[in-house]
Amino acid sequence: MQINVAPFENSFAAEINGLDIQRGINKRQFEIIHEAFLDYKVLIFRDQPLDDKAHQTFGMLFGELDGHINKSTRHKVLPSVQIFSNVKANGETTGVHPEKGTQVWHTDKSYTATPSLTTILRSPEIARVGGDTLFADMTRAYDKLSDDMKKTIEGLFAVHDWARSREKSNERAATPEEIKAAPPVEHPVVRTHPETGKKSLYIGNHSSHITNMDLATGEAILASLEKHATQSALIYRHKWQIDDVLMWDNRCTMHCVEPYDAAKEKRSVHRVVVKGDRPF
Ligand code: OGA
Numbered sequence: 001m002q003i004n005v006a007p008f009e010n011s012f013a014a015e016i017n018g019l020d021i022q023r024g025i026n027k028r029q030f031e032i033i034h035e036a037f038l039d040y041k042v043l044i045f046r047d048q049p050l051d052d053k054a055h056q057t058f059g060m061l062f063g064e065l066d067g068h069i070n071k072s073t074r075h076k077v078l079p080s081v082q083i084f085s086n087v088k089a090n091g092e093t094t095g096v097h098p099e100k101g102t103q104v105w106h107t108d109k110s111y112t113a114t115p116s117l118t119t120i121l122r123s124p125e126i127a128r129v130g131g132d133t134l135f136a137d138m139t140r141a142y143d144k145l146s147d148d149m150k151k152t153i154e155g156l157f158a159v160h161d162w163a164r165s166r167e168k169s170n171e172r173a174a175t176p177e178e179i180k181a182a183p184p185v186e187h188p189v190v191r192t193h194p195e196t197g198k199k200s201l202y203i204g205n206h207s208s209h210i211t212n213m214d215l216a217t218g219e220a221i222l223a224s225l226e227k228h229a230t231q232s233a234l235i236y237r238h239k240w241q242i243d244d245v246l247m248w249d250n251r252c253t254m255h256c257v258e259p260y261d262a263a264k265e266k267r268s269v270h271r272v273v274v275k276g277d278r279p280f
């Protein structure tokens, strides 16, 4: 099979064809994927009916897999695989989207000291209506800021806080045990990509406020940056097909799931998350 990288027109995502991830990825194929990952930030592999073990093996090519704070969504046998599903064992829907925090703009695990490098999702069940995943290109968003705004945010740090993030997305409150596992951390508002050297905005729902600035002013700056970054011209909208594998670079993108009817539509994604470096 010939590996082929097909970027989408007027967007920053690319489809990669000619791979069978279940069978395994060789060194040359990995190098092509890695280069495309840095060039396009979001990669789509269609028709990849993986099992969870192969999904995990694929993730491990990119680095150390991360754990998941919310125990209820962990895979029973492979704890580094996480399942977000609204389908019960008997096949009926639960009526609720499993993780409300995924429905607001965020970048994965930015509430930890070493947030996710990449998240790799696969889609055994997709919603017929709604449930697209949207991505924002945060390098482009930074580049398009006015010089004044670039100056205003230069050197600023934001506090990222999982418990606060859950409040903002109307999710159940964090438990004391979870708060202990994920205390607030600070990251630069403009981060430099460790592999490409490019600057990106690093914000999203997990970012709560700005260090050494009054709460309301910091919240307003973060909200205005998010509004700028998520304007429709900067978005890639992923329309799921069954057995897509989708991976993205959390260091220079944000994402969210569009609403869908969680009583009528069945939607399940399995995910593995690769740990990244401390942002700088
Ligand atoms: C995630 C996430 C998006 C989706 O897995 O990190 O935000 O489409 N999910 O379910």
Ligand code: MN
Binding pocket: 102, 106, 107, 108, 255
């Ligand atoms: Mn996410």
